[in-house]
Amino acid sequence: MMQQNSFHAVIVAGGRGERAGLSVPKQYALLGGKAVVRWSAEAMLSHPLCAGLTIVIPPGDEARAMAEAALSGLTLCWATGGDSRQASVAAGLAGLDEELAGLVLVHDAARPGLDSATIDRLLTAFADATVDGAVPVLPVADTLALCGPDLGDVVDRSALVRVQTPQAFRLTALRAAHAGWQGASASDDAQMIRALGRAVAMVEGRRELEKVTHQGDLEQVEAMLCPAPRAGQWRTAVGMGFDVHRLIDGDGVWLGGLLIPHDRKLEGHSDADVLLHAITDAVLGGIGDGDIGQHFPPSDPQWRGASSDRFLAHACELVAACGGRIEHVDATVMCEAPKVGPHRQAIRERIAAIMGLPVARVSIKATTTERLGFTGRGEGIAAQAVVTVRLPDGGDNQ
Numbered sequence: 001m002m003q004q005n006s007f008h009a010v011i012v013a014g015g016r017g018e019r020a021g022l023s024v025p026k027q028y029a030l031l032g033g034k035a036v037v038r039w040s041a042e043a044m045l046s047h048p049l050c051a052g053l054t055i056v057i058p059p060g061d062e063a064r065a066m067a068e069a070a071l072s073g074l075t076l077c078w079a080t081g082g083d084s085r086q087a088s089v090a091a092g093l094a095g096l097d098e099e100l101a102g103l104v105l106v107h108d109a110a111r112p113g114l115d116s117a118t119i120d121r122l123l124t125a126f127a128d129a130t131v132d133g134a135v136p137v138l139p140v141a142d143t144l145a146l147c148g149p150d151l152g153d154v155v156d157r158s159a160l161v162r163v164q165t166p167q168a169f170r171l172t173a174l175r176a177a178h179a180g181w182q183g184a185s186a187s188d189d190a191q192m193i194r195a196l197g198r199a200v201a202m203v204e205g206r207r208e209l210e211k212v213t214h215q216g217d218l219e220q221v222e223a224m225l226c227p228a229p230r231a232g233q234w235r236t237a238v239g240m241g242f243d244v245h246r247l248i249d250g251d252g253v254w255l256g257g258l259l260i261p262h263d264r265k266l267e268g269h270s271d272a273d274v275l276l277h278a279i280t281d282a283v284l285g286g287i288g289d290g291d292i293g294q295h296f297p298p299s300d301p302q303w304r305g306a307s308s309d310r311f312l313a314h315a316c317e318l319v320a321a322c323g324g325r326i327e328h329v330d331a332t333v334m335c336e337a338p339k340v341g342p343h344r345q346a347i348r349e350r351i352a353a354i355m356g357l358p359v360a361r362v363s364i365k366a367t368t369t370e371r372l373g374f375t376g377r378g379e380g381i382a383a384q385a386v387v388t389v390r391l392p393d394g395g396d397n398q
């Protein structure tokens with residue numbers, strides 16, 4: 001049953017970002033350690049009335065979006081973009097169920113500064129049954145003038161606004177607008193709804209919703225969203241973790257959130273994922289918050305056979321609750337077998353997804369111990385990890 005005023009979000013991330021001139025399309029660029037598109041995806045999904053999210057990406061970009069933008073940990077649908085923003089929006093709308101999505105919020109991935117309050121203002125506009133759309137707007141602060149070879153006449157700016165996204169619509173109206181559009185390519189959806197003679201309300205926009213368009217914009221938006229810490233406001237902490245599990249007869253070992261085929265398995269109360277346990281302890285070490293056994297006691301039956309993803313995700317949530325963020329993970333697995341190398345990239349991607357990090361910030365290494373000791377004799381597997389955490393001063397655990 002659809003909740004009153006719940007909405008489905010469509011984030012268009014199907015462009016090439018040519019004007020921004022970055023080394024990757026701007027939706028995948030890192031802003032405050034997180035891919036640009038992930039900022040809006042998280043903001044949409046964390047809104048209590050968000051009933052679903054579709055992200056529109058360039059053709060063939062799904063693996064990249066999941067790995068580079070660390071989107072695989074989020075619950076969402078994919079759509080393949082078109083040659084223009086308008087075509088990409090249409091592709092995103094195509095998969096929506098009319099019944100489930102009464103309202104749709106269409107948003108540019110290139111505007112990472114989305115917050116819940118803006119979404120609330122847009123939704124509130126639909127209390128007026130005559131409204132079919134709502135957009136966030138900002139006043140124009142500069143003098144505006146026509147331009148030709150020389151400066152032309154000044155335009156009355158009191159009659160102008162800057163239109164941002166997300167733009168909210170009744171889905172039936174937006175579909176009709178896209179189906180009936182006959183003009184040149186439309187730069188946003190509100191003008192398409194208005195062409196049908198339908199009303200679009202204006203709500204207060206947000207400075208932080210500035211679009212990353214040209215060179216230098218990414219730095220400016222980052223400065224708004226992640227103000228650089230002044231000396232003494234932040235500190236960097238390094239946490240370390242170490243774990244060992246015994247190998248027994250079985251048919252595969254859980255390592256880094258993946259089941260690796262093997263003729264043995266790791267023994268433990270949970271799934272015994274020795275690598276995730278070491279990383280979890282390193283994350284907890286970074287915030288001085290005990291260890292994995294304290295948070296998930298082996299004596300507690302609810303953790304019997306549990307997937308260790310949950311332990312690591314919980315530790316990452318504790319970092320966020322302190323106002324901190326994880327910068328980097330470096331871990332080493334010690335065993336003779338199974339060989340980790342063939343699975344290294346898949347393990348990095350899985351850990352990055354669990355931790356909400358870009359893959360580049362997760363390093364996984366492996367070594368034998370030259371047949372020495374318990375790992376050398378194949379009696380068990382050991383793993384150690386180092387995690388770097390950035391914490392605001394005052395965000396400390398006592």
Ligand SMILES: Nc1ccn([C@@H]2O[C@H](COP(=O)(O)OP(=O)(O)OP(=O)(O)O)[C@@H](O)[C@H]2O)c(=O)n1
Nearest residue numbers: 012013014015016017018019083084088109110
């Ligand atoms: N074919 C396209 C073009 C744009 N977009 C998306 O629409 C938003 C606004 O577009 P814009 O800022 O123009 O992005 P780009 O097209 O990527 O930029 P450029 O024109 O500089 O290449 C962006 O989130 C972009 O990813 C899209 O989904 N599909």
Ligand SMILES: C[C@](O)(CO)[C@H](O)COP(=O)(O)O
Nearest residue numbers: 085108163164165187188211
């Ligand atoms: C949709 C939009 O962000 C509203 O301001 C804007 O029109 C996108 O324009 P672009 O030329 O596709 O960047």
